[in-house]
Amino acid sequence: MKVLRIIPERCTGCMRCELACSYVQTGTFQPARSVIRVAPFEAHTSYAPYTCPQCAEGWCMTACPVGAITISPVGAKIVLDDQCVGCKLCTIACPYGTIFYNPETQKAFKCDLCGGAPACAEACPTSAIEYVEAETGDWLGVFAATRAARHHEMQVAGAEVG
Amino acid sequence: MATRHVIVGGGTAGLNAIRTIRAYDRGESEVILVSAERPYSRMVLPYYLGRGIAESHVFTATPAHLAQLQVQAHLGRRAASLDTAANCLTLDDGTRIEYDDLLIATGSSAVKAPVPGADSPGVHSFWTLEQARGVVAAIREGSHVVLVGAGFIAFTILNAILALKAKLTIVEIAPQLLPRMIDRTGAEMVEKWLRRHGVAIRTGATLTAIEEAEGRRRLRFREGEDLLADVVLMATGIRTNLEWLNGSAVRVNRGIVVDDHLRSSVGNVYAAGDVAEGLDLVTGQPAVHAIEPTAMEHGRVAGANMAGQDLAYRGSLLMNIVEVCHLDIASFGAWDDPTAEAVAAARPDRWAYRKLLWKGDRLIGAMILGMANDIWTTNDVGMLKGLVQAGNGLGAWKAHLRRHPFDIKPAFIASGTTARLLPETILGRPSVPVGQVM
Ligand SMILES: Cc1cc2nc3c(=O)[nH]c(=O)nc-3n(C[C@H](O)[C@H](O)[C@H](O)COP(=O)(O)OP(=O)(O)OC[C@H]3O[C@@H](n4cnc5c(N)ncnc54)[C@H](O)[C@@H]3O)c2cc1C
Ligand code: SF4
Ligand code: SF4
Numbered sequence: 001m002k003v004l005r006i007i008p009e010r011c012t013g014c015m016r017c018e019l020a021c022s023y024v025q026t027g028t029f030q031p032a033r034s035v036i037r038v039a040p041f042e043a044h045t046s047y048a049p050y051t052c053p054q055c056a057e058g059w060c061m062t063a064c065p066v067g068a069i070t071i072s073p074v075g076a077k078i079v080l081d082d083q084c085v086g087c088k089l090c091t092i093a094c095p096y097g098t099i100f101y102n103p104e105t106q107k108a109f110k111c112d113l114c115g116g117a118p119a120c121a122e123a124c125p126t127s128a129i130e131y132v133e134a135e136t137g138d139w140l141g142v143f144a145a146t147r148a149a150r151h152h153e154m155q156v157a158g159a160e161v162g
Numbered sequence: 163m164a165t166r167h168v169i170v171g172g173g174t175a176g177l178n179a180i181r182t183i184r185a186y187d188r189g190e191s192e193v194i195l196v197s198a199e200r201p202y203s204r205m206v207l208p209y210y211l212g213r214g215i216a217e218s219h220v221f222t223a224t225p226a227h228l229a230q231l232q233v234q235a236h237l238g239r240r241a242a243s244l245d246t247a248a249n250c251l252t253l254d255d256g257t258r259i260e261y262d263d264l265l266i267a268t269g270s271s272a273v274k275a276p277v278p279g280a281d282s283p284g285v286h287s288f289w290t291l292e293q294a295r296g297v298v299a300a301i302r303e304g305s306h307v308v309l310v311g312a313g314f315i316a317f318t319i320l321n322a323i324l325a326l327k328a329k330l331t332i333v334e335i336a337p338q339l340l341p342r343m344i345d346r347t348g349a350e351m352v353e354k355w356l357r358r359h360g361v362a363i364r365t366g367a368t369l370t371a372i373e374e375a376e377g378r379r380r381l382r383f384r385e386g387e388d389l390l391a392d393v394v395l396m397a398t399g400i401r402t403n404l405e406w407l408n409g410s411a412v413r414v415n416r417g418i419v420v421d422d423h424l425r426s427s428v429g430n431v432y433a434a435g436d437v438a439e440g441l442d443l444v445t446g447q448p449a450v451h452a453i454e455p456t457a458m459e460h461g462r463v464a465g466a467n468m469a470g471q472d473l474a475y476r477g478s479l480l481m482n483i484v485e486v487c488h489l490d491i492a493s494f495g496a497w498d499d500p501t502a503e504a505v506a507a508a509r510p511d512r513w514a515y516r517k518l519l520w521k522g523d524r525l526i527g528a529m530i531l532g533m534a535n536d537i538w539t540t541n542d543v544g545m546l547k548g549l550v551q552a553g554n555g556l557g558a559w560k561a562h563l564r565r566h567p568f569d570i571k572p573a574f575i576a577s578g579t580t581a582r583l584l585p586e587t588i589l590g591r592p593s594v595p596v597g598q599v600m
Contacts, residue, residue: 095548
């Protein structure tokens with residue numbers, strides 16, 4: 001299946017993916033409703049987008065008491081709005097923190113890969129997000145760990161100099 | 163002859179077992195379901211009470227679904243006794259059903275506080291669909307509802323009662339709200355929040371009797387004033403539905419003792435859900451969780467093993483989340499382990515509070531309070547659960563989380579927790595959605 005591959009080294013933190021995502025998902029530009037989130041690292045000197053990896057277990061899907069989460073034709077776990085009762089069990093079951101709850105509609109919402117044409121990947125000017133045939137993966141772990149280590153070293157060095 | 167699986171109880175655990183058996187064998191075996199009630203989800207009942215959904219929405223399988231899954235269903239029938247030597251189950255109407263293997267998934271029932279008047283009209287439990295119907299008929303706009311017990315289940319119906327524009331008073335025998343879900347500090351915050359939303363609260367209140375008072379109920383307490391109620395809801399605890407196993411060879415402790423294959427002391431008898439005392443993922447000790455996700459996972463693992471797999475279960479993670487008047491309250495894992503190192507932080511202006519519990523550099527539990535519209539609350543609930551579930555040592559990130567308990571994401575991502583979690587599945591293969599089983 002095609003997945004969102006994230007290449008964090010390319011991310012400049014411009015947030016266009018968040019805007020594009022919220023626009024496609026809700027019809028308005030409200031990054032708070034985006035299901036891809038740009039996370040800052042190294043004290044806001046580097047960034048990387050983070051979203052649902054469409055994990056194999058689908059903890060959100062198996063936890064749902066009413067079967068309101070299913071797998072779409074493109075392989076995304078998707079919330080069926082007319083089935084969701086808003087119990088939030090999926091938000092605590094997903095161990096990646098990538099399914100959300102909208103208090104206005106009282107429904108859960110998450111990345112649905114825009115039905116096979118993800119807006120985030122299209123909007124990213126540096127191709128930090130690609131929609132490609134691949135195994136899903138931990139795209140950010142090593143990047144974030146090195147950035148954090150570097151930041152830590154600089155802080156220590158800074159403390160020694162200062 | 164085809165293998166015959168008998169499932170006793172058509173709730174969350176039973177249905178998940180049936181679907182899993184069918185996901186493996188596509189209809190080759192014989193599956194018989196015996197259930198006192200039609201399959202529905204108890205945890206969805208509060209949304210029916212609040213009129214958010216129609217009654218029909220609570221059902222998890224209609225007779226047509228069961229037929230499609232090739233399940234022979236005895237609905238409205240109870241298991242009455244089990245003869246494990248003869249591999250035979252007897253129902254309350256005398257019907258005898260022989261089995262190759264059997265799953266016990268009979269769940270629990272509500273227990274009322276043992277006070278005079280607890281069984282009089284106008285005093286309800288809220289556990290079954292039948293009881294929910296009674297409560298739906300009883301509460302009207304302006305009714306004074308007294309909720310006895312302020313545990314998790316009571317909290318799941320709180321929003322619904324308020325949505326019906328009823329007046330609500332909560333009475334709790336313990337000195338705090340949600341005594342088995344959050345700590346004292348969190349409970350005080352929740353109490354303040356609820357009072358602000360017009361809910362009256364009496365903690366440390368021991369109910370002694372319920373009397374008839376001209377069509378209303380008078381609640382008497384050991385100390386303090388009486389309360390007059392139109393509707394009394396008792397959410398004072400549950401007990402497992404195991405009385406029908408009396409005299410059988412199945413070993414019962416706090417629940418049915420099961421191994422990592424969800425097998426009981428009798429090799430071809432499995433148990434799952436509220437009735438099972440299975441492994442707790444965090445403590446590694448046997449525990450009865452009585453929560454939906456545990457029932458679901460138990461049911462699936464038992465189903466897989468009944469279908470001939472050899473599947474060991476890693477154990478269940480205790481987790482609860484409930485929203486009251488747009489305040490999220492969640493806890494999971496060993497959130498109240500007194501031997502753990504606990505770090506708490508509050509942001510009272512944002513009604514945010516959290517507590518992280520550590521064993522060395524591993525997170526073993528957490529408690530989290532926050533506004534439902536604060537998007538970071540949901541985000542963090544999931545990631546904290548992920549950190550507890552993965553159980554990996556967090557090294558230097560522990561110091562980060564101690565200093566910044568509201569900044570979970572960098573620690574989650576940089577600790578490589580995603581990479582640890584991605585290969586994890588309950589059945590050792592990708593999950594199948596409910597609607598795509600057969
Ligand atoms: C109002 C409410 C809200 C809840 N909210 C949550 C929540 O938010 N999160 C959460 O994790 N959990 C919640 N729960 C708990 C959750 O519903 C249970 O943990 C879950 O249903 C357990 O599943 P089970 O399959 O073990 O048992 P059940 O779902 O109780 O199913 C047991 C089945 O067995 C049948 N049965 C009983 N005795 C017999 C017999 N002798 N013979 C044949 N059949 C029998 C019953 O009729 C029933 O169909 C809530 C429960 C209630 C009542
Ligand atoms: S919030 Fe909706 S999708 Fe999530 S578990 Fe509850 S019913 Fe299912
Ligand atoms: S939202 Fe979470 S549990 Fe659901 S598919 Fe995505 S990563 Fe998996």
